[in-house]
Amino acid sequence: MTVLEIHGLSKHFHGLKALSNVDLTVEEGEIVGIIGANGAGKTTLFNCVTGAFPPDSGSVSLDGKDITGMSMHRLAGAGLARTFQLMRPFSTMTVVENAMVPAMHQHHLSAADARDRAMDAIAMVGIETWANDVSGSLPAGVLKRLELARVLALEPRVLLLDEVLAGLVPAERTPVLDLLERLRHERGVTMVFIEHIMAAVRRLSDRVVMMDQGEVIASGDVDAVLSDPHVVEIYLGKEYDRA
Amino acid sequence: MNNRTFAPRTVLQERTDPVVDAVAPKGAGRTTVGNRVPWDYIVLVAIIVFGATLPFVATVSTMAIAMRVLVFAIMGIGWNIMSGFGGMFSFGHAAYFGIGAYSTALLLVRFEISPWIGMLAGMAIAALAGMGLSYLALRYKLQGAYYAMATFAFAEVLRLFAFGNGPLHRQTGFTIPVRVEESFWMFQFKANSPWYYWIGLIMVAAAMLVSIVFVRSKTGRYTMAVRDDDVAAAALGLNALRYRLTAVAVSAAVTAMAGTLYVQYYMFIDPSLAFGPSVSNDAIITAVVGGTGTIWGPLVGAVVMGPLSDLTTAFLRNPPQWLAPLAGHDGVDIILYAIVLIAVVILLPKGIYGTIRGKVTKR
Numbered sequence: 001m002t003v004l005e006i007h008g009l010s011k012h013f014h015g016l017k018a019l020s021n022v023d024l025t026v027e028e029g030e031i032v033g034i035i036g037a038n039g040a041g042k043t044t045l046f047n048c049v050t051g052a053f054p055p056d057s058g059s060v061s062l063d064g065k066d067i068t069g070m071s072m073h074r075l076a077g078a079g080l081a082r083t084f085q086l087m088r089p090f091s092t093m094t095v096v097e098n099a100m101v102p103a104m105h106q107h108h109l110s111a112a113d114a115r116d117r118a119m120d121a122i123a124m125v126g127i128e129t130w131a132n133d134v135s136g137s138l139p140a141g142v143l144k145r146l147e148l149a150r151v152l153a154l155e156p157r158v159l160l161l162d163e164v165l166a167g168l169v170p171a172e173r174t175p176v177l178d179l180l181e182r183l184r185h186e187r188g189v190t191m192v193f194i195e196h197i198m199a200a201v202r203r204l205s206d207r208v209v210m211m212d213q214g215e216v217i218a219s220g221d222v223d224a225v226l227s228d229p230h231v232v233e234i235y236l237g238k239e240y241d242r243a
Numbered sequence: 244m245n246n247r248t249f250a251p252r253t254v255l256q257e258r259t260d261p262v263v264d265a266v267a268p269k270g271a272g273r274t275t276v277g278n279r280v281p282w283d284y285i286v287l288v289a290i291i292v293f294g295a296t297l298p299f300v301a302t303v304s305t306m307a308i309a310m311r312v313l314v315f316a317i318m319g320i321g322w323n324i325m326s327g328f329g330g331m332f333s334f335g336h337a338a339y340f341g342i343g344a345y346s347t348a349l350l351l352v353r354f355e356i357s358p359w360i361g362m363l364a365g366m367a368i369a370a371l372a373g374m375g376l377s378y379l380a381l382r383y384k385l386q387g388a389y390y391a392m393a394t395f396a397f398a399e400v401l402r403l404f405a406f407g408n409g410p411l412h413r414q415t416g417f418t419i420p421v422r423v424e425e426s427f428w429m430f431q432f433k434a435n436s437p438w439y440y441w442i443g444l445i446m447v448a449a450a451m452l453v454s455i456v457f458v459r460s461k462t463g464r465y466t467m468a469v470r471d472d473d474v475a476a477a478a479l480g481l482n483a484l485r486y487r488l489t490a491v492a493v494s495a496a497v498t499a500m501a502g503t504l505y506v507q508y509y510m511f512i513d514p515s516l517a518f519g520p521s522v523s524n525d526a527i528i529t530a531v532v533g534g535t536g537t538i539w540g541p542l543v544g545a546v547v548m549g550p551l552s553d554l555t556t557a558f559l560r561n562p563p564q565w566l567a568p569l570a571g572h573d574g575v576d577i578i579l580y581a582i583v584l585i586a587v588v589i590l591l592p593k594g595i596y597g598t599i600r601g602k603v604t605k606r
Contacts, residue, residue, distance in 0.1 A: 050478070076480035088475035090468045092536070101468045102479040104461055111461075154479055 001028045002064070003190045004049075004080075004158055009058035011048050018044040019055070019214045024192075026158075031184060031191045033205035033222075037234060041214040042194045043085060046160050050082045051075050062158065077106065081156035085163045085194075087143035091136030095122055095146055098135055102154035121152040126175050140167045145176065152183075159183075161193035165200055177203055198226075210234075283455045283538060290542075291448045298437035306440060310508055312549030313443035314501050318522075319529030319541030320450040321498030324457060326527075327536035329490035330470030331377070334391040335398035336526040339369040339495040341517030343502025345405065348417035348512050351429075353410075358430040362503035366496040372397075373495035374488045381484055395523070402518030416513025419506065430507045439508045446504055447542070450497045455538055457493060466490045498526065532587050534594025543596040547587075555579040
């Protein structure tokens with residue numbers, strides 16, 4: 001069953017074409033990786049889908065319902081959530097209080113129940129050591145995982161992850177990858193993730209989409225996309241062909 | 244996986260030591276949840292009981308200063324709700340103070356309606372005005388300094404409106420008619436009656452109660468989440484505009500209460516006293532000196548700033564030998580007041596209460 005359907009999505013900023021005519025269909029329980037160089041339009045795609053700003057043209061639908069241009073908070077309420085490339089903690093709150101916000105709001109839990117659920121979420125991402133520390137003063141590796149913990153407390157059905165591994169040291173990456181696999185397995189969460197770390201892309205993705213200059217230039221099986229000559233040229237440069 | 248339990252480390256348990264809590268009751272973002280001791284309420288009751296004894300020991304002139312402390316406190320507490328907890332810096336809280344004062348005076352003088360009704364009307368009008376202004380400002384993406392300028396302009400518009408409006412008595416303003424006998428219902432007592440103080444104290448208690456309940460509520464938490472990062476809050480499903488407007492409405496209503504107390508105690512109001520920029524400054528300074536975004540900061544700020552101008556004036560009336568040349572010059576007391584204010588802001592950037600709490604709880 002198709003969960004997320006993006007059709008003909010375009011967006012430009014003052015003449016710069018950030019997205020042109022992007023099509024993407026995601027099936028329930030599928031994990032789709034999006035790769036591409038900086039400025040390829042990956043984050044813009046997330047922003048247009050999740051309502052950070054409306055697209056110029058095209059449509060987005062969730063479970064067959066049109067959600068084009070719907071505001072971010074309503075989409076989160078409907079089960080479509082995202083994380084941010086840069087950490088955005090509620091910096092005056094402790095780690096657990098951060099995760100309590102979506103738990104209370106989305107699931108109408110009492111503060112005590114929300115605290116339990118928030119504790120579960122932060123334990124899942126492995127930052128329970130810092131549970132009662134004020135988030136504003138914590139290192140990037142913790143905050144990066146807090147981004148994920150907050151979204152877990154929200155319990156979305158579709159999750160858009162914008163470089164969740166960036167800022168984590170290699171030893172911290174594997175548990176996060178394990179967690180994402182478990183999320184799909186145990187909760188059936190559908191995921192679209194932007195990632196530069198190829199090992200992670202290979203491990204998680206059912207399908208990979210390659211973007212360049214606002215367009216989808218290749219899509220399909222991981223190995224097929226990564227060996228596509230066009231993709232090789234963009235990722236590794238023309239010199240690579242001649243060598 | 245939901246049945247995993249979490250055992251806090253002992254280090255974390257020490258953080259919630261009740262002794263520490265008693266010295267520094269929980270402030271913004273550090274609210275208690277569940278079954279911990281509600282120190283905020285206990286401290287509030289203690290302050291009110293202790294404060295109520297003041298008329299028995301204080302002189303008439305001290306009571307006049309105490310009345311100013313109460314008015315400052317209500318304004319500071321009100322300002323802090325939207326600007327401290329909500330993160331929307333208001334430079335025009337005179338608007339809400341003035342709406343409270345004018346609603347009370349207008350209804351009383353022209354229609355003989357009880358100031359209590361006038362107070363409720365003023366609170367409702369102030370809340371609606373604040374929400375209307377903030378809706379438009381946020382709709383057109385005015386944030387930070389631009390939002391502050393919009394609030395300043397709003398207060399000035401109201402001042403000029405009152406100044407030129409016949410039914411509001413233009414620049415003359417309103418004088419509250421003196422009654423023959425005292426009356427609770429008409430909120431009037433004989434001069435220097437302690438009842439003005441006690442009623443003001445109850446108003447401060449009510450404002451504090453609103454502030455504490457707000458911070459502890461889910462709405463308060465969401466408001467602070469929106470303050471910390473509105474985009475992240477929206478991505479987690481929070482309607483940022485809704486929580487911002489709620490904070491503005493609560494803040495404006497609390498501030499309007501100060502207007503009623505002011506006009507009934509001083510028995511006079513005019514456009515500058517109600518809507519002038521110095522009124523907005525008083526609200527800001529009270530909260531900033533005490534500590535913005537903390538529950539107790541505005542109250543501490545009012546207790547410090549209320550008497551300060553009197554203290555500087557009194558100090559310069561009989562200055563020590565080395566300051567003798569300053570005596571008898573107009574405005575020097577105001578300069579001294581300003582120096583003290585600047586020193587507080589520079590030396591205690593989080594405010595008096597905020598800095599102390601920071602030292603005690605190490606945050």
